[in-house]
Amino acid sequence: MNDFRERVDRDLNNPLLRSNFREAMNFLMDKRSSRFPDDEQLQSLRDLGASIRKRALSKLPDLLEQLEARLRDNGIRVHWAESPEQANQIVLDIARHHGAKTVIKGKSMVSEETELNEFLEQEGVTPIESDMGEYILQLAEDKPSHIVMPAIHKTRQEIAHLFEDNLAGCEYTEDVDALILAARKELRKAFHSADIGLTGVNFMVAETGTLVLVENEGNGRMSTTVPNVHIAMTGLEKVIESLDDLPPLLTLLTNSATGQPITTYVNMISSPRQQGEDGPEEVHLILLDNGRTIPYADKEMRQTLQCIRCAACMNHCPVYTRLGGHAYGTTYPGPIGSILSPHLLGLEETKDLPSASTLCGACSEVCPVRIPIPDLLRRLRHEGVRKLKSGEEAVIRGHGAKYTHTEKAAWLSWSKLYSSPALYRTFALSATLFRGLTPSRMKGWTDHRTLPRPAKKSLHSLVKSYRKQNGASL
Amino acid sequence: MTTGIEARSRILNHLRDGLGDTQPLSQEDDIGCVADVQRNYEERIQQFSHMMAAAKADVHRTTDRLWPELLEQLLREKKISNLLVSLQKEPGKRLAEYEPDFVLRDTGDNPLAIKDELFFGTPAALTTCRGAIAETGSLVIWPDAQEPRAMSLIPPVHFVLLKARDIHSTFADVIRLEGWATGMPTNALLISGPSKTADIARILAYGAHGPRELVVILVDDEAN
Known part of the structure; x- marks a missing residue:
């Protein structure tokens, strides 16, 4: 993280990358705004979205216990992980138990957060990404630069070369239908033979013990239907209280993310397969903390956990649009990344991120659950340079990481x-x-x-x- | 079964400590609302068909008497010579009686046994659905043993029979009117078009991993 400025210089001086992101963000912003023609309705829906998430967070421990009990009754196994290492180990233990050689993955940002692929490879288990964007990145040995459209920084030509070099029998073509068909064929074989399917989760419903996944491609459904074991991996904040809370959040999520009224698939999973059905014999849920309990303890910073990962904040951020996602150096880039990553990684590692913003407020204007991102950025800037009073407990790891005597003296003089x-x-x-x-x-x-x-x-x-x-x- | 007992109790303790003086909020504390749109029977059909068409799904409105003939015609146009269907369900029985000019293949009793067939030898499948949502143009499907999950996912063309009277206005209506909170199935699905992706240069391509074509046969009882 310390070479943040080097990465910023590198990416700002890459004209192709800048124009890719500029065009992509314009596209996503236009798509979103076309879906919300009535501002009054939008503001009321955002109020509701924020209320639902605040309500869930106001009783998070109880809801997690209720969720766990329902899932257990339904036959889904629940695992708790405090750290990425623990989460990865749980996946490996399940894989070992089933003698699994391959894990086919639907899109999971939490598995990016835990660097699961690298871990599984070291342990001799092959992870295969199946989301088209993630598949492209895996072939390119690259990382996502956007949480909804992970390969948004790749041009069609780059992908055409990548497929030509890596997919047997695939000739160079810039025809997107042909490229998708080539990947589809390759991944169908992988789905057919994979031992385990691993996905993220968009919402967990405590009332019914239901895992909700939204997607357009069908790879999430494939990963949760074809292999004999399904592992869902997610941050513990994704719980909502009731099924009634789901429709408004779905509307906010898909419209804010890609300007779609709904995604092609909304996949609600409440149990492993029952007698006579298809689907996985075992379903596991891994609930990851990885620092999320830290902002939870502070009423202001708790709002960070309201996030539903739509990425509207990055699509509208002038800094993200110019830099792209890689310069941030973290799994979650853009404004949400700048307020979340300091909790996941500590301020020592991420001290420049809260400053990587103009505080223009575009992010909080579009956030579907009304997270006051600029306020939280300023708070983190403050915590980064503030010295703790005697007896005061730090509210974040790496508190005061940006404090310097010189800066302190300069501001005192000023x-x-x-x-x-x-x-x-x-x-x-x-x-x-x-x-x-x-x-x-x-x-x-x-x-x-x-x-x-x-x-x-x-x-x-x-x-x-x-x-x-x-x-x-x- | 719960594993990581220590991790579990530490995480829950952290959260409980972190709550401080936070009071649990209830639904009455919620502010804001979803715009309430009431649609009559015909408006629901129109909205559903409009949204489906926008997502590049085909909707064919027909009657209960005529749908087998329509399906036969569609398969002929698409040059599909065999169709996977559950012969234990009403539509399968109807088709068997109708004796269409394509081959009917039964899903049988064991969906796991037809995995290879689904992957490598099934050009199209016909399923029923539980209903639909007008607002978003979504089919509501609860797969079961006769019409398994893979049936609406793996074959390149998915035909769905939908009764017009089962189209609700919104997803919230479906959840409430059908009492979903009292019992969810293994898997509940909303399907709102053919599988698609825009992951390559934001250019939309259909048939990413699931069906390339979604064809809804809308059976309108009122028209009878």
């Missing part, structure tokens, strides 16, 4: 200067008198800009002399 008229006047006078001594290079600023020289006379003195000549009114 504060003194601007609160004392005498000091301020002396400073203004010296700055104009000695303006010739202004250094030509100043860290950060002069890398990209010319340093302005102070004017000959300060605004105050100009106003003063004007008034002397022309009377009191300016």
Whole structure:
């Protein structure tokens, strides 16, 4: 994470990447806005979305226990993991138990968070990504740059070359239908023979013990239907109280994410296969903490956990649009990543992220569950430079990671200067008198800009002399 | 079965400690609402058909008497010579009586036994559905032993028989009117078009992993 600035420089200087993201974000923003023509209805729906998520979080431990009890009654096995390592180990144990050689994966950002693929490969189990975007990235040994459209940074030509090089019998073509057909054929074989299917979860319904997955491709359904074992892996905050809470959140999710009234498939799973049915014999759910309990303990930062992962915040973020997702260096990029990743990884690792924002507020204007992202970014900036008072408990790992004595001293001096008229006047006078001594290079600023020289006379003195000549009114 | 007992209790303890003085909110505390749209019978059919067409699914409106003939014609046009169907369910029985010019293949009693056939030798399947949602153009399907989950997923063409009177206005209506909260099936599905992806350069392609074509045969009783 410490080479954040290097990655920013790298990606800002990649014109192809910048134009890819600019076009893709324009496309996604247009799609979303076309789906919400009535602003009054949209605002009311967002109120409801926020209420549902706040309500769920206000009784999260109880709902998790209720969910677990329902799932258990339905025959689904529940596992709890505090860390990515524990979550990965649970997957491996299940794989070992079944003698599994391959795990076919629907899209799961949590498995990206735990770096499951790398772990399974080391342990001799082959993970196969089946979401088209994730499949492309796996072939390219690349990472997602967007949480909904993971391969959005790849051009059609790059993908055509990738398929030509990696898929047996696939010739170079830029015809998207042909490319998708080639991948479909390859992945059908994988679905047919895979031992385990692994997916994420969009919502977990505590009332009925139901796992809800939304998708367009059908790979999520394939992963949860064909293999004999299904493992669902998700963050523990994804629980909602009742089935009645589902329709408004689904509407908000799919419309905000891709401007679709609904995705092709909404897949609701409540048990393993029953006598005579098809589907997996075993269904497992892994609930991952990985730092989520930390923001939960702070009422303001708890709002981070309201997120339903629609990615509208990144689609509308001027910083994300210019950088793309990789520069952030974390699983979740963009505004939501900048407020979530510090909790998952600690501020030490992510100290630059809360500053990677202009605080323009576009993210919070579109967030379907009304997360006040700019407020949370400012809070994290504050926690990053604040020293704990004696006896005060840190609200985040890596608290004060950005604190420096120099910065502290600089702001103290600034504060003194601007609160004392005498000091301020002396400073203004010296700055104009000695303006010739202004250094030509100043860290950060002069890398990209010319340093302005102070004017000959300060605004105050100009106003003063004007008034002397022309009377009191300016 | 629950594993990771220690992890479980530590996580729940963290959450309980973290709650502090937070009071549990109830549904009465919710603000905001979903716009209420009431649609009559014909409007529901129109909205459903419009949304389905927008998602590139085909909707054919017919009558109970004529649907086997229509299906035969559609299969002929698509040059499909055999159809997977449950002969234990009413539509399968109707088709068997009708004696169409395509081959009827029964799903049988054991859906796991037809996995290879589904993957490698089934050009099309016909299933029933529980109902539909007008607002989003979605079919509501609860697969079972005779019409398994894979049947609406693996064959390249999926035909669905839908009775017009089973089209509800919204998903929320379906959940409430059918009392879903009192008993969910192993798998409940909403299907709103053929399988698709825009993962390559945002260009929409159909038939990503599931059916390339979704054909709804809308049986309109009122028209009889």
